[in-house]
Amino acid sequence: MVTTVACQPVPARRADAERDVAAILEAGARLLSADPAAGPADVATAAGVSLAVLHRHFPSREALVDAVLDRAADLADAVLEHECIDAAPAPEAMAGLLRSAWEVLDRHRRLFVAVDPAPATEKDREHRERPLRGVRRLIERGRRDGDFRHDLPLPWLVTTFFAIIRGAAQEREAGRLKPEEVGHVLATTMLSLLAPAGDRSR
Amino acid sequence: MVTTVACQPVPARRADAERDVAAILEAGARLLSADPAAGPADVATAAGVSLAVLHRHFPSREALVDAVLDRAADLADAVLEHECIDAAPAPEAMAGLLRSAWEVLDRHRRLFVAVDPAPATEKDREHRERPLRGVRRLIERGRRDGDFRHDLPLPWLVTTFFAIIRGAAQEREAGRLKPEEVGHVLATTMLSLLAPAGDRSR
Numbered sequence: 001m002v003t004t005v006a007c008q009p010v011p012a013r014r015a016d017a018e019r020d021v022a023a024i025l026e027a028g029a030r031l032l033s034a035d036p037a038a039g040p041a042d043v044a045t046a047a048g049v050s051l052a053v054l055h056r057h058f059p060s061r062e063a064l065v066d067a068v069l070d071r072a073a074d075l076a077d078a079v080l081e082h083e084c085i086d087a088a089p090a091p092e093a094m095a096g097l098l099r100s101a102w103e104v105l106d107r108h109r110r111l112f113v114a115v116d117p118a119p120a121t122e123k124d125r126e127h128r129e130r131p132l133r134g135v136r137r138l139i140e141r142g143r144r145d146g147d148f149r150h151d152l153p154l155p156w157l158v159t160t161f162f163a164i165i166r167g168a169a170q171e172r173e174a175g176r177l178k179p180e181e182v183g184h185v186l187a188t189t190m191l192s193l194l195a196p197a198g199d200r201s202r
Numbered sequence: 203m204v205t206t207v208a209c210q211p212v213p214a215r216r217a218d219a220e221r222d223v224a225a226i227l228e229a230g231a232r233l234l235s236a237d238p239a240a241g242p243a244d245v246a247t248a249a250g251v252s253l254a255v256l257h258r259h260f261p262s263r264e265a266l267v268d269a270v271l272d273r274a275a276d277l278a279d280a281v282l283e284h285e286c287i288d289a290a291p292a293p294e295a296m297a298g299l300l301r302s303a304w305e306v307l308d309r310h311r312r313l314f315v316a317v318d319p320a321p322a323t324e325k326d327r328e329h330r331e332r333p334l335r336g337v338r339r340l341i342e343r344g345r346r347d348g349d350f351r352h353d354l355p356l357p358w359l360v361t362t363f364f365a366i367i368r369g370a371a372q373e374r375e376a377g378r379l380k381p382e383e384v385g386h387v388l389a390t391t392m393l394s395l396l397a398p399a400g401d402r403s404r
Contacts, residue, residue: 149394155378156387159369167358167365176357185358192351193395 021057023047028068029111036114040064065115073127076108080134090142091191097138098165098190099183105131106165135161139194148194157194164189223259225249230270231313238316242266267317275329278310282336292344293393299340300367300392301385307333308367337363341396350396359396366391 027046031038040061044054058064079085079101085093097105112119112128119125136158142148148157168186171177177185229248233240242263246256260266281287281303287295299307314321314330321327338360344350350359370388373379379387 152387152390153379156369156373156391159373159378160366160391163365163369164362167361171358171361176361177355185354188354189358189362189395192397192399193391195394197394 020047020049020053024049024054024057024064025068025071028064029072029107032065032068032115033107033110034114069112069115069124069127072108072111073130075104076131076134079104080131085134085138086141090138090145090147091194093138094142094190094194095187097135098186102165102168102182102186105135105162106169109162109166110169132158132162142194146196149196151197160193161190164193222249222251222255226251226256226259226266227270227273230266231274231309234267234270234317235309235312236316271314271317271326271329274310274313275332277306278333278336281306282333287336287340288343292340292347292349293396295340296344296392296396297389299337300388304367304370304385304388307337307364308371311364311368312371334360334364344396348398351398353399362395363392366395 024043024047028038028043031042031046040054040058041051043064044051047054054064058067079097084096087093088096108131116124116128119128136154139148139154139157139161143150143154165186168177168182172179172182226245226249230240230245233244233248242256242260243253245266246253249256256266260269281299286298289295290298310333318326318330321330338356341350341356341359341363345352345356367388370379370384374381374384
């Protein structure tokens, strides 16, 4: 069994004055993941604000898309740089990360792949790659400590992490996994996959 | 270690007279997976045939798309109904399926999700769902025989199968997995994930 550590994503600060911006960025992330060509008018409608309000905060489509990507990168950073990720033993940190933050990481990945499939600038590449590096760092630590397997390539283990949270998101959307069981199913799956040969007791 | 069984997908019969059709269907599958709006002219160019030749075999876009989907379903059927899948013990059958047929199954899944996200007819649904049912049947058999785990939902295990072969295809496209190592990496990953708790020796 996996014990959950008290790892929660750092909650975004949402002062009342920032409510419109938060709604716009939330709607922007959702729409742009599904359709990278979505425009400011679609986002304003989905956020429940007028186009004028959206334009006051984001004068151009480029500014809007930049802000959506920045926020997704910040959220992913927050969960991956949370103290628990580096402090707890790697298996517990992995379970905690999956239980509390799989949606943030899945959304980041989906958004960047949809909007920015071939990042042009160093900053874009950095934003896009950072969560992968965070997950890789955690798996590397688990390998160093003898908690995770060595017989499969490290980049492949990182890929399966993201492939599996993508699968979980699809299962939940299809109603085949209940919201309250996703974290446990993901943690059990990923720890089985990461455990060294001969050790499936976790 | 997993022993490979001599399971190969049934090779498609390609008489000389069928070469154009085969090239058209192959190019159609590739193009439609990436862009469900691809048209007969794109497919003809990619297949290296004239549009007139394509039209001789497939008078309408609908006929072309139907034929591409039918062929993908037939190929998936062939690998899943191969005698080895039902005869060998489930772990060996799973390893053999992944080694010999992961690309056929990944392509089927990608194609049907792209072209036919919400199948309208019973036949379309049937074509789309059949490979999932084949994989589910194999995992069920492994559970009955005590070879595969019972502590995760069956539909979730089927989902991880397809999520993981999708991940492998992306890794190979990105050059991070060599063609000759994909089968072994996939079999090792999936058997770790399916093994009952306390048994990681396979």
